[in-house]
Amino acid sequence: MNPVLPQEAVEFAGTARRAFESLGGVDVARRAEADPDSREDVAKLLADLGVDELDPLADPEQAAAAAALCEAAGRVALPYPVGGVVLRSAAGLPVAAVPAAPVRVDHGDLFDMWLACGPAGETMPARAVGAPLGTRLGPFVTDLEPVGGAAEDVLDPASGQALLAWWLTLSAWTILGGLDRAVELATAHAQDRIQFGQPLTAFQTVRFQLADAAIAVAGLRELALFTLWRLHAAPDHAWPDVVALRSHALDVARPVLRATQQLHGASGLCDEVDICVLVRHLQPALRLPAGAEDTARELAAAIATDGFDGLFPHGATAGDRTSA
Amino acid sequence: MDFDLGEEAALLRGRLRALIDANMPPGFLGAFTDDPSDLATTQEFCALLAREGLLTVAWPTEYGGQGGSVWAQTVVREEMWAHHEPRGAQYMGLNWVGPAIMAFGDDEQKRRHLPPIAEGSVIWCQGFSEPDAGSDLAALSTRATEDGDGWRLRGQKIWTSYAGMAQWCVLAARVGPGERHEGITMFLVPMDAPGITVVPIESMLGPHHLNEVFLDDVPVGPDGLLGEVGGGWSVIRRALAHERVGIARYARCERLLSLMAGELRATAGRLPDHLAVQWARALTQVRVARLLAYRAVLAQEAGGPPDAAASAARIAVTRCDQLVAELLFQVLAERSLEAGPSAPLAGAIEDHWRYAQAATVASGTLEVQQMIVAKDLLGRSR
Numbered sequence: 001m002n003p004v005l006p007q008e009a010v011e012f013a014g015t016a017r018r019a020f021e022s023l024g025g026v027d028v029a030r031r032a033e034a035d036p037d038s039r040e041d042v043a044k045l046l047a048d049l050g051v052d053e054l055d056p057l058a059d060p061e062q063a064a065a066a067a068a069l070c071e072a073a074g075r076v077a078l079p080y081p082v083g084g085v086v087l088r089s090a091a092g093l094p095v096a097a098v099p100a101a102p103v104r105v106d107h108g109d110l111f112d113m114w115l116a117c118g119p120a121g122e123t124m125p126a127r128a129v130g131a132p133l134g135t136r137l138g139p140f141v142t143d144l145e146p147v148g149g150a151a152e153d154v155l156d157p158a159s160g161q162a163l164l165a166w167w168l169t170l171s172a173w174t175i176l177g178g179l180d181r182a183v184e185l186a187t188a189h190a191q192d193r194i195q196f197g198q199p200l201t202a203f204q205t206v207r208f209q210l211a212d213a214a215i216a217v218a219g220l221r222e223l224a225l226f227t228l229w230r231l232h233a234a235p236d237h238a239w240p241d242v243v244a245l246r247s248h249a250l251d252v253a254r255p256v257l258r259a260t261q262q263l264h265g266a267s268g269l270c271d272e273v274d275i276c277v278l279v280r281h282l283q284p285a286l287r288l289p290a291g292a293e294d295t296a297r298e299l300a301a302a303i304a305t306d307g308f309d310g311l312f313p314h315g316a317t318a319g320d321r322t323s324a
Numbered sequence: 325m326d327f328d329l330g331e332e333a334a335l336l337r338g339r340l341r342a343l344i345d346a347n348m349p350p351g352f353l354g355a356f357t358d359d360p361s362d363l364a365t366t367q368e369f370c371a372l373l374a375r376e377g378l379l380t381v382a383w384p385t386e387y388g389g390q391g392g393s394v395w396a397q398t399v400v401r402e403e404m405w406a407h408h409e410p411r412g413a414q415y416m417g418l419n420w421v422g423p424a425i426m427a428f429g430d431d432e433q434k435r436r437h438l439p440p441i442a443e444g445s446v447i448w449c450q451g452f453s454e455p456d457a458g459s460d461l462a463a464l465s466t467r468a469t470e471d472g473d474g475w476r477l478r479g480q481k482i483w484t485s486y487a488g489m490a491q492w493c494v495l496a497a498r499v500g501p502g503e504r505h506e507g508i509t510m511f512l513v514p515m516d517a518p519g520i521t522v523v524p525i526e527s528m529l530g531p532h533h534l535n536e537v538f539l540d541d542v543p544v545g546p547d548g549l550l551g552e553v554g555g556g557w558s559v560i561r562r563a564l565a566h567e568r569v570g571i572a573r574y575a576r577c578e579r580l581l582s583l584m585a586g587e588l589r590a591t592a593g594r595l596p597d598h599l600a601v602q603w604a605r606a607l608t609q610v611r612v613a614r615l616l617a618y619r620a621v622l623a624q625e626a627g628g629p630p631d632a633a634a635s636a637a638r639i640a641v642t643r644c645d646q647l648v649a650e651l652l653f654q655v656l657a658e659r660s661l662e663a664g665p666s667a668p669l670a671g672a673i674e675d676h677w678r679y680a681q682a683a684t685v686a687s688g689t690l691e692v693q694q695m696i697v698a699k700d701l702l703g704r705s706r
Contacts, residue, residue, distance in 0.1 A: 001330060001618070002325060003615070006325060183701075208691070211697040215616075219612040219613075219636075220612075233328075247608060248612065312578050313582055
């Protein structure tokens with residue numbers, strides 16, 4: 001039992017966090033909205049970090065480094081599809097987990113071609129079409145159009161499912177980073193903000209909201225670590241674990257983002273305040289390729305078919321006294 | 325990175341399940357029922373565990389224990405709670421009274437009290453809460469006054485679990501005029517001492533669980549003082565820290581979900597989609613609670629202050645207890661209120677629902693745990 005990220009991954013994450021801070025932290029997301037081409041600076045920085053060399057499927061150490069990188073990206077709403085780029089295809093295409101229709105992905109406009117991964121793990125090369133949505137909640141969400149592709153980019157279903165599993169897991173680590181930062185921001189704001197002659201944290205109801213948000217994020221972190229371990233320790237049985245992580249990340253995100261933004265009062269709605277940018281830029285990750293309720297339904301189906309690792313058997317073998 | 329508890333833990337889990345299967349009657353729901361044979365069953369099972377060397381897995385070898393790893397101890401907590409605590413009321417003596425006597429007791433106290441706990445032959449209760457000292461335990465007012473070379477206890481305890489079955493009580497009282505933590509002192513008191521009156525409190529938890537204990541000039545010899553006069557708060561902190569990690573409620577939640585799913589399968593019952601989705605989410609919550617509990621175990625093992633991690637785990641675990649209770653009642657629908665052997669799962673779900681309501685109160689309320697987590701969060705932010 002050793003449920004901690006390897007030291008190399010922790011150090012790599014530290015380097016990534018410092019690098020992202022050097023771009024201005026959350027300002028990097030504000031800048032991207034004003035000047036979408038500024039995302040090229042992020043691409044260069046990621047290349048300098050050696051992201052092109054990372055292969056999370058290769059071994060647990062690289063998986064941990066990729067996860068920690070995605071978490072660091074989530075903390076600053078990094079305007080770049082880090083997980084998809086880390087999971088590039090054999091032909092070097094970035095990977096996008098996409099809904100059945102419309103086929104769309106965040107920052108789809110950054111690359112001409114993607115390897116799109118559908119809900120059942122089916123893969124297809126896809127071309128970015130049209131301009132990004134440009135909305136406040138999905139500034140860079142872009143539609144893709146499947147096209148015929150080279151054989152090396154059309155994976156067998158098992159490989160496609162594995163790629164989907166990794167994409168969802170890395171995406172959950174990005175969400176984790178955003179939520180963790182949201183709790184830090186709300187805590188600091190509540191300590192600084194004086195109302196009725198005292199800091200907001202003097203009010204027990206505020207303390208309780210912060211505590212609940214922190215516990216929710218702590219629980220998501222444990223689940224993210226566990227799932228990362230399962231993907232290498234039991235790759236053939238980890239699909240329900242991945243969907244559980246995705247489902248839990250979405251379930252936790254709603255109350256945590258709501259509470260942390262609420263604690264900022266009206267300022268939390270302003271783009272000059274970091275929580276607002278975090279909340280807006282996390283939305284694509286929370287809605288694509290599927291939202292909380294669809295994901296929970298997928299989880300129920302996955303458990304019924306494949307069971308759920310734990311102290312007692314679940315799914316098809318539930319109730320057996322001898323197996324677990 | 326590794327989440328496997330290891331081979332030692334897996335073997336221990338297998339041994340415990342085999343012993344429970346072979347020795348506990350079907351439908352056993354704990355020692356605190358109207359049927360006195362349930363208490364007898366737990367007493368026999370404790371003695372059996374002692375003979376098998378499994379009662380004191382957590383204890384150091386110098387006190388006759390197995391010196392088991394924290395993960396072996398975790399497995400014991402999980403399997404016992406999952407199977408409705410076949411050790412009955414004795415878990416308290418094993419989990420923290422024994423270790424507190426090891427840490428704070430003198431040689432004679434260790435010689436006298438540790439062997440009966442290790443043999444599984446004695447029940448201890450804990451005299452902490454009072455009518456005006458619940459969450460705010462340092463407000464306790466039960467007094468101990470010197471009487472010759474011993475002491476006299478006067479006051480009242482409340483919510484004292486198992487007081488009606490216990491032979492001994494570890495009891496907090498105040499010595500001298502001090503306030504708050506000052507003067508709080510710990511005593512080891514035989515429950516058959518003159519001046520002790522136990523009055524059961526009727527509750528939704530069933531018989532024996534909640535009691536009032538009245539102390540009317542109860543004599544305690546000099547050998548009843550545990551640790552130093554005024555040193556009781558250290559003992560209480562140790563006890564409460566242990567309790568926070570102590571109960572592996574998630575394990576019973578998971579077992580009940582597994583058993584109920586098996587029951588539905590056997591009867592070709594099918595959950596409506598909305599309950600199947602709630603079920604999947606509940607299993608995830610149970611896993612999260614277990615992982616947070618493991619984090620608290622690691623924090624304790626590392627020797628750091630366990631408070632925030634333990635409180636976070638406790639909040640997650642107790643909320644998960646209530647979540648699963650409510651879900652299973654939704655599943656049982658019109659049969660949810662049935663109790664006893666003819667009820668679904670022999671009444672285990674009805675029993676679980678009632679106990680789950682107490683989960684966010686017992687051993688420190690949810691709100692106290694939230695305050696501990698918030699204090700830690702604010703401390704780290706500055």
